[in-house]
Amino acid sequence: MTQFLDYLLGGLSSGAIFALFALALVLTWRATRVVNFAQVGQAMFTTFVALTAQNLTGSWFLALAAAIVAGAALGTVVQFLVLRPMRRMDTSGAIIATFGVLIALQASAGMIWGGDTQAYPQPFPNTAITVLGRDWPLSVYDLVVVGTAIVLVVALTLLFTRTNLGLAMRATAFNPEVARLSGIRVSRTLTIGWAIAGSVGAVAGVLVAPVSTLSPNSFDIILVFAFTAAVIGGLDSLVGAVAFGVGTGLVLSVVSGYSDSSNAPLVALVLLALNLLLKPDGVFGHTSSRSV
Numbered sequence: 001m002t003q004f005l006d007y008l009l010g011g012l013s014s015g016a017i018f019a020l021f022a023l024a025l026v027l028t029w030r031a032t033r034v035v036n037f038a039q040v041g042q043a044m045f046t047t048f049v050a051l052t053a054q055n056l057t058g059s060w061f062l063a064l065a066a067a068i069v070a071g072a073a074l075g076t077v078v079q080f081l082v083l084r085p086m087r088r089m090d091t092s093g094a095i096i097a098t099f100g101v102l103i104a105l106q107a108s109a110g111m112i113w114g115g116d117t118q119a120y121p122q123p124f125p126n127t128a129i130t131v132l133g134r135d136w137p138l139s140v141y142d143l144v145v146v147g148t149a150i151v152l153v154v155a156l157t158l159l160f161t162r163t164n165l166g167l168a169m170r171a172t173a174f175n176p177e178v179a180r181l182s183g184i185r186v187s188r189t190l191t192i193g194w195a196i197a198g199s200v201g202a203v204a205g206v207l208v209a210p211v212s213t214l215s216p217n218s219f220d221i222i223l224v225f226a227f228t229a230a231v232i233g234g235l236d237s238l239v240g241a242v243a244f245g246v247g248t249g250l251v252l253s254v255v256s257g258y259s260d261s262s263n264a265p266l267v268a269l270v271l272l273a274l275n276l277l278l279k280p281d282g283v284f285g286h287t288s289s290r291s292v
Helices: 002-010 012-032 041-056 060-086 091-113 140-161 163-173 176-181 185-213 220-233 238-258 261-278
Strands: 127-130 134-136
Touching: 002 012, 002 238, 012 041, 012 060, 012 140, 012 163, 012 185, 012 220, 012 238, 041 060, 041 091, 041 220, 060 091, 127 163, 127 238, 140 185, 140 238, 163 176, 163 185, 176 185, 185 220, 220 238, 220 261, 238 261
Parallel strands: none
Antiparallel strands: 127 134
16 A cells, blocks of 8 residues: 555656646647647757756756746747638648647757757755655655646636636637627737647646656657546646646556556556547536636
8 A cells, every 4th residue: 555655646746747738738729729739849849948048047947937938939939820820721730730840849959959868957856755754755846846736727727717818718719709709809819828838838848857858859758648638637628637637647657656667658548548438528528618
Protein backbone atom coordinates (compact mmCIF):
# COMPACT_ATOMS: atom_id res chain seq x y z
CA MET A 1 0.00 0.00 0.00
CA THR A 2 2.85 2.36 0.85
CA GLN A 3 4.46 1.69 -2.52
CA PHE A 4 1.18 2.41 -4.31
CA LEU A 5 0.87 5.72 -2.42
CA ASP A 6 4.42 6.61 -3.39
CA TYR A 7 3.64 5.99 -7.05
CA LEU A 8 0.55 8.21 -6.81
CA LEU A 9 2.47 11.05 -5.17
CA GLY A 10 5.20 10.66 -7.75
CA GLY A 11 2.67 11.25 -10.51
CA LEU A 12 1.27 14.50 -9.12
CA SER A 13 3.71 16.87 -10.80
CA SER A 14 3.53 15.12 -14.18
CA GLY A 15 -0.26 15.11 -13.86
CA ALA A 16 -0.19 18.87 -13.25
CA ILE A 17 1.90 19.32 -16.41
CA PHE A 18 -0.53 17.19 -18.44
CA ALA A 19 -3.40 19.22 -16.99
CA LEU A 20 -1.84 22.50 -18.16
CA PHE A 21 -1.22 21.19 -21.67
CA ALA A 22 -4.76 19.77 -21.74
CA LEU A 23 -6.08 23.16 -20.62
CA ALA A 24 -4.30 24.81 -23.54
CA LEU A 25 -5.89 22.32 -25.95
CA VAL A 26 -9.33 22.93 -24.45
CA LEU A 27 -8.92 26.72 -24.69
CA THR A 28 -8.16 26.59 -28.41
CA TRP A 29 -10.95 24.07 -29.00
CA ARG A 30 -13.48 26.24 -27.18
CA ALA A 31 -12.36 29.26 -29.19
CA THR A 32 -12.26 27.83 -32.72
CA ARG A 33 -13.39 24.18 -32.56
CA VAL A 34 -9.90 23.17 -33.69
CA VAL A 35 -7.58 20.79 -31.85
CA ASN A 36 -4.26 22.61 -31.89
CA PHE A 37 -1.69 19.85 -32.37
CA ALA A 38 0.93 22.57 -32.66
CA GLN A 39 0.47 23.36 -28.96
CA VAL A 40 3.47 21.29 -27.87
CA GLY A 41 5.52 22.87 -30.65
CA GLN A 42 4.58 26.32 -29.40
CA ALA A 43 5.48 25.29 -25.86
CA MET A 44 8.80 23.87 -27.02
CA PHE A 45 9.67 27.03 -28.96
CA THR A 46 8.78 29.35 -26.07
CA THR A 47 10.75 27.15 -23.67
CA PHE A 48 13.80 27.68 -25.88
CA VAL A 49 13.07 31.41 -25.65
CA ALA A 50 12.95 31.04 -21.86
CA LEU A 51 16.26 29.14 -21.86
CA THR A 52 17.86 31.94 -23.86
CA ALA A 53 16.49 34.52 -21.42
CA GLN A 54 17.71 32.42 -18.48
CA ASN A 55 21.22 32.25 -19.94
CA LEU A 56 21.24 36.02 -20.51
CA THR A 57 19.75 37.15 -17.20
CA GLY A 58 20.36 34.25 -14.83
CA SER A 59 16.81 34.64 -13.53
CA TRP A 60 14.30 31.80 -13.75
CA PHE A 61 11.42 34.17 -13.11
CA LEU A 62 12.43 36.54 -15.92
CA ALA A 63 12.79 33.51 -18.18
CA LEU A 64 9.27 32.39 -17.23
CA ALA A 65 7.94 35.87 -17.97
CA ALA A 66 9.68 35.84 -21.35
CA ALA A 67 8.10 32.47 -22.14
CA ILE A 68 4.62 33.71 -21.19
CA VAL A 69 4.94 36.77 -23.44
CA ALA A 70 6.40 34.68 -26.27
CA GLY A 71 3.64 32.10 -25.84
CA ALA A 72 0.93 34.74 -26.11
CA ALA A 73 2.60 36.31 -29.15
CA LEU A 74 3.09 32.96 -30.88
CA GLY A 75 -0.50 31.91 -30.17
CA THR A 76 -1.72 35.19 -31.64
CA VAL A 77 0.42 34.77 -34.77
CA VAL A 78 -0.73 31.19 -35.36
CA GLN A 79 -4.38 32.10 -34.96
CA PHE A 80 -4.13 35.25 -37.06
CA LEU A 81 -1.97 33.98 -39.91
CA VAL A 82 -2.98 30.30 -40.08
CA LEU A 83 -6.37 29.69 -38.49
CA ARG A 84 -8.21 32.91 -39.30
CA PRO A 85 -7.75 32.62 -43.10
CA MET A 86 -9.13 29.05 -42.87
CA ARG A 87 -12.17 29.85 -40.74
CA ARG A 88 -14.61 29.24 -43.60
CA MET A 89 -12.99 25.95 -44.57
CA ASP A 90 -13.63 22.49 -43.19
CA THR A 91 -12.32 21.96 -39.64
CA SER A 92 -10.17 19.04 -40.76
CA GLY A 93 -8.15 21.41 -42.95
CA ALA A 94 -7.41 23.64 -39.96
CA ILE A 95 -6.36 20.65 -37.86
CA ILE A 96 -3.98 19.52 -40.60
CA ALA A 97 -2.63 23.08 -40.70
CA THR A 98 -1.73 22.84 -37.00
CA PHE A 99 0.41 19.79 -37.82
CA GLY A 100 2.14 21.94 -40.42
CA VAL A 101 2.75 24.63 -37.82
CA LEU A 102 4.18 21.99 -35.46
CA ILE A 103 6.65 20.81 -38.10
CA ALA A 104 7.60 24.40 -38.96
CA LEU A 105 8.23 25.26 -35.32
CA GLN A 106 10.37 22.17 -34.79
CA ALA A 107 12.39 22.94 -37.91
CA SER A 108 12.80 26.59 -36.86
CA ALA A 109 13.92 25.62 -33.36
CA GLY A 110 16.45 23.21 -34.86
CA MET A 111 17.89 25.93 -37.06
CA ILE A 112 18.04 28.53 -34.27
CA TRP A 113 19.10 26.46 -31.26
CA GLY A 114 20.33 23.25 -32.87
CA GLY A 115 18.94 19.74 -32.76
CA ASP A 116 20.94 18.47 -29.80
CA THR A 117 19.32 17.87 -26.43
CA GLN A 118 19.91 20.71 -23.99
CA ALA A 119 19.57 20.85 -20.22
CA TYR A 120 17.27 23.40 -18.61
CA PRO A 121 18.49 24.77 -15.25
CA GLN A 122 16.74 23.43 -12.15
CA PRO A 123 15.41 26.47 -10.23
CA PHE A 124 14.31 24.67 -7.06
CA PRO A 125 15.52 21.64 -5.09
CA ASN A 126 14.42 18.40 -6.73
CA THR A 127 15.26 15.98 -3.95
CA ALA A 128 12.77 14.03 -1.87
CA ILE A 129 11.12 15.88 1.01
CA THR A 130 11.64 14.34 4.44
CA VAL A 131 8.59 14.49 6.71
CA LEU A 132 8.13 12.56 9.97
CA GLY A 133 11.42 10.79 9.39
CA ARG A 134 10.38 9.45 5.97
CA ASP A 135 11.46 10.44 2.48
CA TRP A 136 8.42 11.16 0.31
CA PRO A 137 8.46 10.99 -3.51
CA LEU A 138 7.85 14.73 -3.71
CA SER A 139 10.30 17.59 -4.00
CA VAL A 140 10.08 21.33 -3.57
CA TYR A 141 10.03 21.59 -7.34
CA ASP A 142 7.07 19.19 -7.55
CA LEU A 143 5.17 21.37 -5.09
CA VAL A 144 6.00 24.47 -7.17
CA VAL A 145 4.66 22.73 -10.30
CA VAL A 146 1.44 21.63 -8.58
CA GLY A 147 0.99 25.04 -6.95
CA THR A 148 1.48 26.86 -10.25
CA ALA A 149 -1.07 24.61 -11.91
CA ILE A 150 -3.60 25.31 -9.16
CA VAL A 151 -3.07 29.07 -9.45
CA LEU A 152 -3.56 28.95 -13.24
CA VAL A 153 -6.69 26.82 -12.96
CA VAL A 154 -8.23 29.18 -10.40
CA ALA A 155 -7.28 32.21 -12.51
CA LEU A 156 -8.79 30.73 -15.67
CA THR A 157 -11.95 29.72 -13.81
CA LEU A 158 -12.37 33.27 -12.51
CA LEU A 159 -11.65 34.63 -15.98
CA PHE A 160 -14.38 32.55 -17.58
CA THR A 161 -16.98 33.02 -14.86
CA ARG A 162 -16.40 36.50 -13.42
CA THR A 163 -15.17 38.75 -16.25
CA ASN A 164 -16.73 40.25 -19.35
CA LEU A 165 -13.90 38.84 -21.46
CA GLY A 166 -14.57 35.35 -20.13
CA LEU A 167 -18.28 35.65 -20.84
CA ALA A 168 -17.49 36.88 -24.35
CA MET A 169 -15.16 33.94 -24.92
CA ARG A 170 -17.80 31.47 -23.73
CA ALA A 171 -20.49 33.07 -25.89
CA THR A 172 -18.19 33.03 -28.90
CA ALA A 173 -17.37 29.37 -28.32
CA PHE A 174 -20.99 28.28 -28.15
CA ASN A 175 -22.45 30.42 -30.95
CA PRO A 176 -20.19 32.87 -32.82
CA GLU A 177 -23.00 34.33 -34.94
CA VAL A 178 -25.20 35.15 -31.95
CA ALA A 179 -22.17 36.55 -30.15
CA ARG A 180 -21.40 38.78 -33.13
CA LEU A 181 -24.99 40.05 -33.22
CA SER A 182 -24.70 40.79 -29.50
CA GLY A 183 -21.86 43.19 -30.17
CA ILE A 184 -18.96 40.91 -29.30
CA ARG A 185 -15.88 41.31 -31.48
CA VAL A 186 -15.60 37.65 -32.30
CA SER A 187 -12.32 37.72 -34.22
CA ARG A 188 -10.54 39.59 -31.45
CA THR A 189 -12.01 37.29 -28.81
CA LEU A 190 -10.80 34.19 -30.67
CA THR A 191 -7.31 35.64 -30.96
CA ILE A 192 -7.23 36.40 -27.23
CA GLY A 193 -8.27 32.80 -26.53
CA TRP A 194 -5.35 31.48 -28.58
CA ALA A 195 -2.98 33.94 -26.88
CA ILE A 196 -4.06 32.73 -23.44
CA ALA A 197 -3.68 29.11 -24.53
CA GLY A 198 -0.19 29.90 -25.83
CA SER A 199 0.78 31.40 -22.48
CA VAL A 200 -0.58 28.42 -20.53
CA GLY A 201 1.36 26.05 -22.78
CA ALA A 202 4.49 28.15 -22.32
CA VAL A 203 4.23 27.87 -18.54
CA ALA A 204 3.80 24.11 -18.85
CA GLY A 205 6.87 23.90 -21.08
CA VAL A 206 9.06 25.86 -18.68
CA LEU A 207 7.86 23.71 -15.77
CA VAL A 208 8.52 20.37 -17.45
CA ALA A 209 11.87 21.23 -19.06
CA PRO A 210 14.03 21.08 -15.89
CA VAL A 211 12.96 17.49 -15.16
CA SER A 212 13.02 16.44 -18.79
CA THR A 213 15.17 17.38 -21.76
CA LEU A 214 14.82 20.18 -24.24
CA SER A 215 15.10 19.59 -27.98
CA PRO A 216 12.87 20.36 -30.97
CA ASN A 217 11.05 17.03 -30.49
CA SER A 218 11.26 16.61 -26.73
CA PHE A 219 7.62 17.49 -25.95
CA ASP A 220 6.02 15.28 -28.60
CA ILE A 221 5.12 12.46 -26.20
CA ILE A 222 3.40 14.95 -23.89
CA LEU A 223 0.93 15.65 -26.69
CA VAL A 224 -0.29 12.05 -26.47
CA PHE A 225 -0.98 12.30 -22.75
CA ALA A 226 -2.45 15.82 -22.85
CA PHE A 227 -4.71 14.99 -25.80
CA THR A 228 -5.87 11.84 -24.00
CA ALA A 229 -6.72 13.86 -20.89
CA ALA A 230 -8.52 16.59 -22.86
CA VAL A 231 -10.64 14.14 -24.87
CA ILE A 232 -11.56 11.94 -21.91
CA GLY A 233 -12.43 14.98 -19.81
CA GLY A 234 -14.34 16.61 -22.65
CA LEU A 235 -12.83 19.09 -25.08
CA ASP A 236 -15.32 21.73 -23.94
CA SER A 237 -14.51 21.38 -20.25
CA LEU A 238 -11.77 23.09 -18.26
CA VAL A 239 -12.75 20.95 -15.28
CA GLY A 240 -12.38 17.79 -17.35
CA ALA A 241 -8.96 18.84 -18.65
CA VAL A 242 -7.66 19.41 -15.14
CA ALA A 243 -9.25 16.35 -13.56
CA PHE A 244 -8.12 13.91 -16.22
CA GLY A 245 -4.79 15.62 -16.75
CA VAL A 246 -3.94 14.93 -13.13
CA GLY A 247 -5.60 11.52 -13.34
CA THR A 248 -3.53 10.60 -16.40
CA GLY A 249 -0.35 11.50 -14.54
CA LEU A 250 -1.34 9.34 -11.57
CA VAL A 251 -2.32 6.35 -13.72
CA LEU A 252 0.84 6.50 -15.80
CA SER A 253 2.99 6.80 -12.68
CA VAL A 254 1.41 3.65 -11.24
CA VAL A 255 1.78 1.82 -14.56
CA SER A 256 5.43 2.85 -14.85
CA GLY A 257 6.06 1.83 -11.25
CA TYR A 258 4.59 -1.64 -11.49
CA SER A 259 5.71 -2.41 -15.05
CA ASP A 260 7.84 -0.40 -17.45
CA SER A 261 7.66 3.28 -18.36
CA SER A 262 7.58 2.35 -22.05
CA ASN A 263 4.05 0.98 -21.46
CA ALA A 264 2.71 4.42 -20.50
CA PRO A 265 1.89 5.65 -24.05
CA LEU A 266 0.13 2.36 -24.82
CA VAL A 267 -2.01 2.67 -21.69
CA ALA A 268 -2.91 6.24 -22.63
CA LEU A 269 -3.98 5.20 -26.14
CA VAL A 270 -6.06 2.32 -24.74
CA LEU A 271 -7.84 4.71 -22.37
CA LEU A 272 -8.44 7.11 -25.24
CA ALA A 273 -9.87 4.35 -27.43
CA LEU A 274 -12.20 3.14 -24.66
CA ASN A 275 -13.42 6.67 -24.07
CA LEU A 276 -14.15 7.23 -27.77
CA LEU A 277 -16.13 3.98 -27.83
CA LEU A 278 -18.09 4.49 -24.60
CA LYS A 279 -18.40 8.28 -24.19
CA PRO A 280 -17.06 10.15 -27.22
CA ASP A 281 -18.11 13.57 -25.88
CA GLY A 282 -15.98 13.07 -22.77
CA VAL A 283 -16.92 12.60 -19.16
CA PHE A 284 -17.55 16.32 -18.59
CA GLY A 285 -18.70 17.04 -22.14
CA HIS A 286 -21.54 19.50 -22.77
CA THR A 287 -22.95 19.96 -19.28
CA SER A 288 -19.79 20.99 -17.45
CA SER A 289 -18.56 23.14 -20.31
CA ARG A 290 -21.51 25.50 -19.93
CA SER A 291 -20.60 26.36 -16.37
CA VAL A 292 -16.79 26.45 -16.60
